[in-house]
Amino acid sequence: MFKRLGEVGAAVAITVDGKPIRARVGDTVAVALLAAGIDHCRTTPVTGAPRAPYCLMGVCFDCLVTVDGVGSRQGCLVPVRDGMKIETQQGKREAGR
Amino acid sequence: MRTADVVVIGGGIHGCSTALHLALRGLKPILVEKDYAGRHASGVNAGGVRQLARDLAEIPLSISSMDLWEKIEDLVGDDCGFTNNGTVLVAENDEELASFRARVDDLRMRGYTHEELIGRDELKRLVPAVSDHCPGGVVSRRDGAADPFRTTQAFRKRAIERGAEVIEGVTVTGLARVGDVWRVETSAGPIEAPKVVNAAGAWADRIAAMLGEPVPLTVVAPMLMVTSRLPAFIDPVVILRGRKLSFKQLDNGTVVIGGGHLAVPYRDRNETVIDWTKLAISARTVWELFPAMRIATIVRAWAGIEAYMPDGIPVVGPSATSEGVYHQFGFSTHGFQLGPGTGAMMAELVATGATNVPIDGLGIERFGTLKPG
Amino acid sequence: MNASYDVIVVGAGPAGLAAASVTARAGLSTLLLDENPGVGGQIYRGITSTPVSNRAILGEDYWVGTALAADAKTSGAEIVNGATVWSLDPERLVGVSIAGQARLIQAKRVIVATGSQERPFPIPGWTLPGVMTGGAAQTALKAYGMVPDGHTVLAGSGPLLWLLAAQLLRARVKLDAILDTTPRLNWVRALVGLPDFLLSPYFGKGLKLLREVRGKVPIFHAAHIEAVGTDRLTEVVFDGRRLPADLLLLHQGVVPNVNLAMAAGVAHEWNERQLCFQPVLDADFGSSVPGIAVAGDGAGIGGATAAAERGRIAGFAAVRALRPEASVPDTQALRQKLQREEMGRAFLDWLYRPAESFRRPTGDTVACRCEEVTAEQVRVTARMGCEGPNQMKAFLRCGMGPCQGRLCGLTVTELIAAEREVSPAEVGYYRLRPPVKPITLGELASLPIAEAERKAVER
Numbered sequence: 001m002f003k004r005l006g007e008v009g010a011a012v013a014i015t016v017d018g019k020p021i022r023a024r025v026g027d028t029v030a031v032a033l034l035a036a037g038i039d040h041c042r043t044t045p046v047t048g049a050p051r052a053p054y055c056l057m058g059v060c061f062d063c064l065v066t067v068d069g070v071g072s073r074q075g076c077l078v079p080v081r082d083g084m085k086i087e088t089q090q091g092k093r094e095a096g097r
Numbered sequence: 098m099r100t101a102d103v104v105v106i107g108g109g110i111h112g113c114s115t116a117l118h119l120a121l122r123g124l125k126p127i128l129v130e131k132d133y134a135g136r137h138a139s140g141v142n143a144g145g146v147r148q149l150a151r152d153l154a155e156i157p158l159s160i161s162s163m164d165l166w167e168k169i170e171d172l173v174g175d176d177c178g179f180t181n182n183g184t185v186l187v188a189e190n191d192e193e194l195a196s197f198r199a200r201v202d203d204l205r206m207r208g209y210t211h212e213e214l215i216g217r218d219e220l221k222r223l224v225p226a227v228s229d230h231c232p233g234g235v236v237s238r239r240d241g242a243a244d245p246f247r248t249t250q251a252f253r254k255r256a257i258e259r260g261a262e263v264i265e266g267v268t269v270t271g272l273a274r275v276g277d278v279w280r281v282e283t284s285a286g287p288i289e290a291p292k293v294v295n296a297a298g299a300w301a302d303r304i305a306a307m308l309g310e311p312v313p314l315t316v317v318a319p320m321l322m323v324t325s326r327l328p329a330f331i332d333p334v335v336i337l338r339g340r341k342l343s344f345k346q347l348d349n350g351t352v353v354i355g356g357g358h359l360a361v362p363y364r365d366r367n368e369t370v371i372d373w374t375k376l377a378i379s380a381r382t383v384w385e386l387f388p389a390m391r392i393a394t395i396v397r398a399w400a401g402i403e404a405y406m407p408d409g410i411p412v413v414g415p416s417a418t419s420e421g422v423y424h425q426f427g428f429s430t431h432g433f434q435l436g437p438g439t440g441a442m443m444a445e446l447v448a449t450g451a452t453n454v455p456i457d458g459l460g461i462e463r464f465g466t467l468k469p470g
Numbered sequence: 471m472n473a474s475y476d477v478i479v480v481g482a483g484p485a486g487l488a489a490a491s492v493t494a495r496a497g498l499s500t501l502l503l504d505e506n507p508g509v510g511g512q513i514y515r516g517i518t519s520t521p522v523s524n525r526a527i528l529g530e531d532y533w534v535g536t537a538l539a540a541d542a543k544t545s546g547a548e549i550v551n552g553a554t555v556w557s558l559d560p561e562r563l564v565g566v567s568i569a570g571q572a573r574l575i576q577a578k579r580v581i582v583a584t585g586s587q588e589r590p591f592p593i594p595g596w597t598l599p600g601v602m603t604g605g606a607a608q609t610a611l612k613a614y615g616m617v618p619d620g621h622t623v624l625a626g627s628g629p630l631l632w633l634l635a636a637q638l639l640r641a642r643v644k645l646d647a648i649l650d651t652t653p654r655l656n657w658v659r660a661l662v663g664l665p666d667f668l669l670s671p672y673f674g675k676g677l678k679l680l681r682e683v684r685g686k687v688p689i690f691h692a693a694h695i696e697a698v699g700t701d702r703l704t705e706v707v708f709d710g711r712r713l714p715a716d717l718l719l720l721h722q723g724v725v726p727n728v729n730l731a732m733a734a735g736v737a738h739e740w741n742e743r744q745l746c747f748q749p750v751l752d753a754d755f756g757s758s759v760p761g762i763a764v765a766g767d768g769a770g771i772g773g774a775t776a777a778a779e780r781g782r783i784a785g786f787a788a789v790r791a792l793r794p795e796a797s798v799p800d801t802q803a804l805r806q807k808l809q810r811e812e813m814g815r816a817f818l819d820w821l822y823r824p825a826e827s828f829r830r831p832t833g834d835t836v837a838c839r840c841e842e843v844t845a846e847q848v849r850v851t852a853r854m855g856c857e858g859p860n861q862m863k864a865f866l867r868c869g870m871g872p873c874q875g876r877l878c879g880l881t882v883t884e885l886i887a888a889e890r891e892v893s894p895a896e897v898g899y900y901r902l903r904p905p906v907k908p909i910t911l912g913e914l915a916s917l918p919i920a921e922a923e924r925k926a927v928e929r
């Protein structure tokens with residue numbers, strides 16, 4: 001869906017559902033997922049439909065992912081950090097896992 | 098001049114239930130509501146339908162209500178989202194459990210069996226997610242929860258279908274005795290009726306003041322917060338005694354957290370201001386009781402405006418000063434469950450002058466020593 | 471960070487940056503909070519960190535933000551990014567979360583500069599992965615140097631759509647098509663405002679953009695658009711044509727971001743020209759709640775330059791209120807400048823007024839993305855007598871999900887208005903409740919109670 005204009009910025013290593021992904025310093029989680037070609041970051045709690053980041057500006061909440069164990073974080077507002085563990089969310093999430 | 102058999106003031110669950118039951122008795126009620134039905138406490142409460150831990154004076158009304166809740170769909174044509182997975186009062190330590198035992202024993206002696214003492218194992222079976230430090234509790238198995246706004250709307254709708262008139266966006270501004278009827282002044286003109294029911298919730302003291310009847314009512318605004326949808330992990334409603342908490346997971350997965358911490362109410366503006374420092378206390382209590390909830394997200398907090406009486410129980414029964422006027426308010430943050438039964442009882446009282454369900458101890462005369470004004 | 475400030479500014483876009491600079495330079499303790507990783511807001515997003523080095527791609531209007539950001543940085547204002555404000559009450563107690571830690575901070579004045587968001591664009595299939603907003607693509611470019619890859623279609627109307635197209639073309643992105651959804655008859659209504667528009671700076675800029683894009687991208691007029699695909703977008707269908715697509719970018723203008731101000735109790739009114747709710751404000755952008763001002767696009771859509779001017783005016787008002795002895799420049803000149811900026815607005819508003827069919831969806835089109843409530847459900851419930859959005863919430867749960875009505879609020883209001891055949895002004899908006907951004911129970915439990923209680927006593 002998206003590609004980088006140039007490879008600026010140092011590499012940051014994160015994992016998504018256990019798989020290593022290379023992100024860039026300055027990326028947010030949502031952008032790193034898009035750049036890595038991951039086409040959805042969660043399924044909805046109501047019908048289980050796949051969703052991907054929609055607005056990239058904190059409005060839509062479709063970018064919700066689990067970041068380092070904390071569920072339903074807005075991926076488009078959280079900058080990546082080396083070693084960060086991202087999990088995509090399937091349906092209802094957070095507690096009772 | 099508009100006329101009716103009864104003017105019901107207030108379109109909460111109580112006003113709507115009374116209007117329905119009056120209509121079912123063949124009377125013609127007009128219900129007057131200043132905003133819209135269910136705008137206040139009745140539409141925004143925690144939806145707890147509980148007999149557990151009620152004041153002795155309320156128990157008969159609560160039990161008669163429960164009978165109606167269990168066939169709510171027959172009564173109002175909507176299941177009101179009612180589920181009955183019980184309410185559990187969790188003891189956080191042995192002293193608490195001992196005091197619960199004393200209460201349950203006392204109820205048994207009076208012939209009430211709805212509260213049942215449970216130990217650690219049964220508690221864990223009913224509420225697996227509860228923290229291990231809790232030694233037991235009390236369960237009331239018929240209890241449950243319903244969708245408050247939907248319930249109030251269902252009563253309103255059925256009342257209209259059965260012949261009640263419901264006028265919304267209209268405020269009652271005065272009450273005067275004219276001959277042998279009451280002339281109810283409203284922002285949309287007067288209505289005359291021989292009987293009036295004051296179910297005006299947090300504003301009921303203003304109605305009583307129109308009769309010169311003083312009422313020591315405080316306006317409070319209990320707060321609630323709700324999480325986003327979580328996987329199902331708890332069936333019954335959970336409440337605490339020592340600390341303020343009520344906790345329940347709805348069918349849609351969201352968890353409603355309440356328990357009586359108060360917001361700042363502004364009843365003339367229909368507004369409340371959330372007190373986050375108090376909600377933080379609720380959050381800590383949940384944190385300790387249900388460790389799995391720590392990473393749940395809170396998506397909304399709100400408060401409803403409600404009347405609180407000095408003794409924490411409602412005012413139900415005839416006015417002490419004005420013939421033909423009946424009070425039904427002051428439910429002191431736990432009146433949702435009482436709505437169906439109290440409406441039925443009130444309709445009986447208004448229509449026949451007597452009631453089969455005892456309401457001793459709930460009359461306004463208990464505040465009799467109060468000076469007017 | 472302190473327990474209290476003279477001024478808290480929420481939002482570090484042009485309005486917030488300008489407001490904070492003014493108050494901090496006048497010696498008021500000023501805290502500027504923004505949830506994004508960097509300052510700049512939507513328009514100057516990534517201004518201090520963008521990886522896009524070729525200045526021509528983003529255009530000179532973008533780089534204006536450099537000076538604003540630098541000015542705020544040296545002003546003495548405390549600027550905190552990654553700070554999510556989740557509550558503001560009428561006593562100006564601000565609830566904020568920073569790195570998982572919640573706190574309450576008291577301000578004497580609050581300037582809400584939370585800006586705008588893109589108007590909901592409910593078409594069939596708009597929830598599919600591969601469908602995003604125009605603003606999202608612009609953010610990806612500005613802040614992260616990322617551009618669309620694969621078959622890309624832009625759809626919608628309004629100046630920002632053309633700006634985005636121009637920026638993407640400059641970055642050598644191939645655009646498969648632009649679907650212009652502007653109703654053709656809008657011209658008629660807009661003509662009245664034409665003379666003002668011709669005199670406003672928008673005119674020259676607009677023409678240039680149109681010229682830049684035309685000829686390079688096929689442009690179609692579209693009255694109906696559908697995003698098609700099972701698990702992700704594969705095709706865009708419009709007016710009987712089909713285009714293969716990997717990415718569909720939707721945009722039909724922006725509307726004020728009302729959540730924080732509304733939750734604080736600020737009175738709002740319906741703006742029929744801009745088809746949105748906006749706060750009721752005085753000449754200094756003061757709201758109906760004493761001590762709370764709303765500046766920038768959150769005060770009504772006016773654009774970036776206007777936003778900065780509004781921020782300054784609100785900032786000077788705070789200085790006058792808290793430091794009557796300080797010398798404050800006459801804001802008359804500022805106001806005149808603002809007026810010039812806003813002059814051409816009426817023309818643009820009428821010209822780019824989104825078509826009814828893209829605001830008031832029908833059938834199975836999703837109105838509420840979070841709770842997956844369809845337009846038909848909302849319409850049927852309205853026909854059954856549900857008169858307002860708050861009752862609708864209770865019946866259908868629309869607006870109750872994590873986005874808290876941001877992407878369905880206007881749609882639900884307009885759908886009810888359509889069914890009841892009344893104005894959206896009469897229908898009103900969701901009653902918004904804090905937290906305006908979700909916080910975790912753990913964060914809330916982490917609120918330093920002792921400190922907060924002390925403050926509660928102080929106020």
Ligand SMILES: Cc1cc2nc3c(=O)[nH]c(=O)nc-3n(C[C@H](O)[C@H](O)[C@H](O)COP(=O)(O)OP(=O)(O)OC[C@H]3O[C@@H](n4cnc5c(N)ncnc54)[C@H](O)[C@@H]3O)c2cc1C
Binds near residue numbers: 140145146300429433
């Ligand atoms: C947050 C919260 C949580 C709660 N949780 C529970 C629970 O879990 N279980 C439970 O059993 N109870 C609960 N309660 C309590 C319960 O909601 C109330 O006790 C009950 O709804 C009271 O109903 P009501 O009809 O008396 O009041 P209301 O619902 O407040 O109705 C009174 C109505 O009268 C109208 N009115 C007032 N003055 C005038 C006038 N002059 N003219 C015309 N109309 C007028 C008002 O606008 C209002 O709509 C809770 C309450 C709150 C606020």
Ligand code: FES
Binds near residue numbers: 055064
């Ligand atoms: S992509 Fe919309 S909130 Fe993150």
